[in-house]
Amino acid sequence: MEQVYLNNQITPAEKASISIHDTGILHGVGLFETMRSYSGKVFRLRDHLDRLFYSAEKLDIAITQPRTEIEQATEKLLQANNLKDARIRLTLTRGNIRQLLEDENDQPQSTLFITASALTAYPEEYYKNGILTVLANYKQNPNDPLTGHKTINYFNRLIALHEARKKNAGEALWFTPANRLAEACMSNVFLVVDDKLVTPKLDTPVLPGITRQAVIQLAEKEGLEVQQREVLVNDIMSASEMLLTNSIMEIMPAKQFEAHVIGTGTPGEIFKLLSEKYRQAVARECFE
Secondary structure, eight states: OOEEEETTEEEEGGGOOOOTTBHHHHHOOEEEEEEEEETTEETTHHHHHHHHHHHHHHTTOOOOSOHHHHHHHHHHHHHHTTOSSEEEEEEEEOOBHHHHHHOTTSOOOOEEEEEEEEOOOOOHHHHHHOEEEEEEEEEOOTTOTTTTSOBSOOHHHHHHHHHHHHTTOSEEEEEOTTOOEEEESSSEEEEEETTEEEEEOTTTTOOOOHHHHHHHHHHHHTTOOEEEEOOOHHHHHHOSEEEEEETTTEEEEEEEETTEEOTTSSOOHHHHHHHHHHHHHHIIIIIO
């Protein structure tokens, strides 16, 4: 029987419910984190919660659960579901809108729930051969207050990803109105240009991905030059490799952007190096 965490307690999934007046349902007001556990331990849990609490403060979404409770709840939920290698989703909303209106001078209860399910990995052939990426039909708006935060308002990303899948592509790349590369629908983007690892800077703006941060740290530790800067389409055309990152996919190679083949069209040496170093980091932090 699947167990979930909802507002301070772990309960059977079929008994868990939230109000139809919840701001997440009515207005898409909320944040989420998608995390991956290895051997029963969430990789970089503290970094995920740092991002959650930072965005909650910036977007004025109160978190009424103590951070230590959230950390413990995640661990207990994995145990309750007898899961080791799992996909964990944490969702936070402002809570019941009626309570918000009634309790103007008090801090109403936010809604926070966590689910955990057995990990469904991406097909191995994606990592062996690389995936196709295409241009998203939409722009990343630097003036949107939600940009750069992992909000539950993800409909535009899902639309773009659905359109990409119709073209047999695994991801779609978003550019700003000034034609700067930002990110993909579900992942951050890295390029290898002249043996340097290049990625759009955070104030493009892009989501400060947890795997993105880990890859930058690992690359610098290996002596690779990492440039966080403005990235143009010409950089893609001259890149020898393209890498996509998020917590579930880890590091995935892209072999093509639209009709343009990236490098040799096969996963490159930087991808192989960083993938190995990422696995080693997971082993150190989750298995030892």
